[in-house]
Amino acid sequence: MRKILLAALVQLFVLSLSAQSVVKGRVVDETGLPLPGASVVIGTQGQSTDANGLFKFNSVSGKSAKIKVSFVGFSTVEQAVKVPFNGEIKLQKTSRQMDEVTVLSTRATDKSPVAYTNIDKETLAKSNLGQDVPYLLSQTPSFVATSDGGTGIGYTYFRIRGTDGSRINVTINGIPYNDADEQGTFWVDVPDLTSSLEGMQIQRGVGTSTNGAAAFGANINLQTENYAPKASGELNMAYGSFNTLKMTAKASSGLLNNHWAIDTRLSSVTSDGYIDRASVNMKSYFLQAGYYGEKTTVKFVTFGGTEKTYHAWDGVPKDSLATHRTYNPCGFMGYDANGTPLYYKNQTDNYTQTNYQLLGIHSFSPALTLNAGLHYTRGDGYYEEYKQDQTLTKYSLIPFTVNGTTYKKSDLVRQKKMGNDFAGAVFSxxxxxxxxxxxxxxxxxxxxxxxxxxxxxxxxxxxxxxxxSEYYRSKVSKWDANIYLKANYELLPKFNVYGDLQYRRVTYSLNGTNDEWDDAVNGMQILSVDKKFNFFNPKAGALYRPDKNNEAFASFAVAHREPTRTNYTDGSAETWPTNETLYDYEAGYKFHNSLLTAGVNLYYMYYHNQLILTGKLNDIGEALTSNIPVSYRSGIELIGGIKPLSWLRWDANVTMSRNRIKNFTEYVDTYSGDNWDWAEQTVNHLGNTPISFSPSVTANSLFTFTKGNFEAGFQSQYVGKQYIDNTGNDARSLTGYLVNNLRLSYSLPVKGIKGIDLTLLLNNLFNKQYISNAWTYSYYYQADPASQPERYNDFGYYPQAGFNCLAGVAIRF
Incomplete structure (x- = not known):
């Protein structure tokens, strides 16, 4: 009995000591609202507050501890507390911080009735060892990334809810960033931009009104980093598979004379690539200088990059996948005397882009602020390629004679060049x-x-x-203007209504000659486009928050999108498409407390005149993108997170969707005879079919283990079957895949500097052989009129790398 009593007393004493070492509390703003994601540091231990602004440290030594709490847009607080501690820490907004106000008008807030995800600077930094932005966002809901070279470095692309990048609006500090001509986003032009970001927001669906290209399925809002309050620097280096090397140097002046600050970055990213010869050589910079006053802030930002990437655009032929998975046909010149294939060394894409932004904000009162921005972007580049057996007259070249033989065709090297400017102003x-x-x-x-x-x-x-020798030239001009008014009003306690009205006007002209030969005019295709569009994009919704743990929303939005340059150059005046229209219905519910976060989003996106490839050809044999009357995307997004233990967190999301074209008609080339002469296009009426590259299931999982300065993250991503074209035929589809990655990191405290961070990324841990993207060309061949046509398919596949790793070190001082 004495032994039992003694053991109980000892256990009680231990538990008492344990309880006395706990430091916990809540981080709030000046109004008492919690600040989720705030950074809380005690000594060498650090963590972020949960969805309710709560934090907890279980084993704090000593009778007192120094807590450092920071959050974007708020003054950092450092205070000493007695151990144990359980209290509230209040942060004050700082008037000198650019904050998110430069992009506030285009971002969703906690009262916006839209589906969105915020990614902070710390989360981005954890895996930023050289891969481009799409791969760093691949764990977000409904997101699928792919790359030509197979490593996520260089030419990378993405889809959200099956919607490709040319339909997704991207802004940087509220400034439009999409290429105005083709409407896509080329991340290769701004390598390592992630190292200079404060955070990102992805709005799925139409979202809130924004500047620039149409948000026709999602929008992504990037904010460059705020100034560093104190002088600081950082050196980063990462090296890994495929000879990948990333080097970054950052320096900040800190706040000078209580008003001025300068921050800068230089980066270099090189890699041999997974696919043969798919090398990249990219350089970039970032510089900002600002004046931060009590009521007025002005900041000049410039960033840009230069890239040289070897082509891997053509994909791997189907017959090479089993024997030579990394085969790259780009640059093939023929064979030498020994039968060894020869490849053109300068089959490269080359581009330089510089961006300039002048951002300002003035506070008239605590309730009223004005922010504005001026911007200018210059881009210059070309891609060079070796072309075999080309008809000379199609390049404005005269056939030549050698030893009495006239040659109308020959191998040649061509460069396709572009120079463009983009400038404008935004305000809110x-x-x-x-x-x-x-x-x-x-x-x-x-x-x-x-x-x-x-x-x-x-x-x-x-x-x-x-x-x-120049053989074609065209000139393009595009004006894009918009104006919007949006408001969020607390109609009843706990019930907010939202309204958003936008008018957008686009004028587009394209004149000159295209890069394709037109037999009808015996010359290069003539371009003469002059189009004007007027779009009205209304949005409305409501949000209900019965208590601090629950919220629900519903919204409706309309979006319009004009055709791209390619939509015009691949057609003629008789076949030019019209604009697309999207009607987006969204509803969602979220629950969150200190242990669990769970949410569900429902969406129905109804398209009128969506532009897709049907197989139909124009007068010169180019594939047309055609308006189809009716198509839709519907789905459910499940999002959750749980922290069952202080050292363990699990986050996951699943999207299940149905993506359909109603009454789809396919056009297929038909060839006949011994010479495979083109005969006609066969028309197939297929009824309702799946939309290409729109998997019915995507899922992500992330287990995060934290112990002191060590952190491990086990990531999993599943992407279901994707159809390569719009026919829904399994012969032209990509198999679903599950890829697992492991991230290990450790922060090493070093006297005299802020610390050294070590990171190891083990990608595709189980060496999954998967393909994330492809193209196909389908055709019939009929040997003679009495025989049945037989269908054939050509493919170009984009395999992604098997197991690969990257190791990085960051020195902060």
Whole structure:
């Protein structure tokens, strides 16, 4: 009995000591609202507050501890507390911080009735060892990333809810970033931009009104980093598989004379790539200088990059997948005397882009602020390629004669070049007081540029070929203006209503000649496009929050999108498409407390005149993108997170969707005879079919283990079967795949500096052989009129790397 009593007393004493070492509490703003994601540091231990602003340290030594709490847009607090501690720490907004106000009018808030995900600076930094933005976002709901080279470095692309990047609006500090001509986003032009970001927000669906390209399925809002309050620096280096090397240097002046600050970064990313010769050589920079006053802040930001990437655009042929999975047909020149294949060494894409932004904000009162921005972007580049057996007249070249033989075809090297400018202004007047918050804003942007092609070499050519012989040139001009008014009003306690009205006007002109030969005019295809679009995009919704743990929303939005340059160049005046329209219905529910976060989003996206490939050809044999009357995407997104233990957290999301074209008609080329002469296009009426590259299931899982300065993250991503075209035929589909990655990191405290961070990424841990993207060309062959046509398919696949790793070190001082 004595032994039992003694053991109980000892256990009680131990538990008492344990309880006395706990430091916990809540981080809130000046109004008492919790700040989820705030950084809380005690000594060498650090963590982020949960969805309710709560934090907890279980084993704090000593009778007192020094707590450091920081959050974007708020003054950092450092205070000493007695151990144990259980209290509230309040942060004050700082007027000198640019905060998110420069992009506030285009971002969703906790009262916006839209589906969105925020990614903070710390989360981005954990895996930032050289891969481009799409791969760092691949754990977010409904997101699928792919790359030409197979490593996530260089030319990378993404889809959200099956919607491709040309339909997803991207802004940086509220400034439009999509290419105005083709409407996509080329992350290769700004390598390692992630190292200079404060955070990102992804809005799925139409989202809130924004500047620039149409948000026709999602929008992504990037915010560059805030100034560093104290002088600091950082050196990063990462090295890994495929000879991948990333080097980054950052420096910050800190706040000078209580008002001025300068921050800068230089980066280099190189890699040999997974696919043969798919090398990348990229350089980038970032510089910002700002004045931070009590009521006025002005910041100049410039960033850009230069890239040289070897082509891997053509994909791997189907017959090479089993024997030579990394085969790259780009640059093939033929064979030498020993039968060894030869490849053109300079089959590369080359581009330089520089971006300039002047951002300003003025506070008239605590309730009223004005922010505005001016921007200018210059881009110059070309891609060079070796072309075999080309018809000379199609390049404005005269056939040549050698030893009495006239050659109408020859191998040649061509360069397709472009130079473009993009400039404009955006603004937003923001009002926020008591029950209402409102933004009145807009922007005017102009894009202008030239596209031209030059032949720089012809095999065995005899004639008056100039060093650079130009064979086509076109000029483009585009104006894009929008104005919007949106407001969120607390109609009843716990019930908010939202309204958002946007008018957008687009004018587009394209004149000159295209890069394709037109037999009808015996010359290059003539371009003469002059189009004007007027779009009205209304949005409305409501959000109900019965208590601090529950919220629900519903919304409806309309979006319009104009055709791209390719939609015009691949057609003619008779076949040019019209604009697309999207009607987006969204509803969601979220529950969160200190242990669990769970949410569900429902969506139905109804498209009118969506532009897709049907197989139909134009007059010169190019594939047309055609408006189809009716298509839709519907789905459910399940999102959750749980922290059962202080050292363990599990986050996951699953999207299940149905993506359909109603009454789809396919057009297939038909060839006949011994010479495979083109005969006609066969028409197949297929009824309702799946939309290409829209998996019915995607899922992500992340287990995070934290112990002191060590952290491990086990990531899993599943992408279901994808159809390569819009026919829904399994013969033209990609098998679903499950990929697992492991991230290990450790922060090493070092006296005299802030610390050294070590990171190891083990990607595709189980060496899954998978393909994330592909193209196909389908056709019939009929040997003679009495035989049945037989269908054939050509493919280009984009395999992704098997097991690979990256190791990085960051020195912070």
């Amino acid at each position: 007047l923001n009002y926020n007081k008591e029950k209402i918050s409102a933004q009145f804003g807009g922007g005017v942007n102009r894009y202008w540029g030239n596209h031209w092609g030059e032949v720089i070499w012809v095999k065995n050519y005899f004639g008056s070929l100039l060093p650079n």
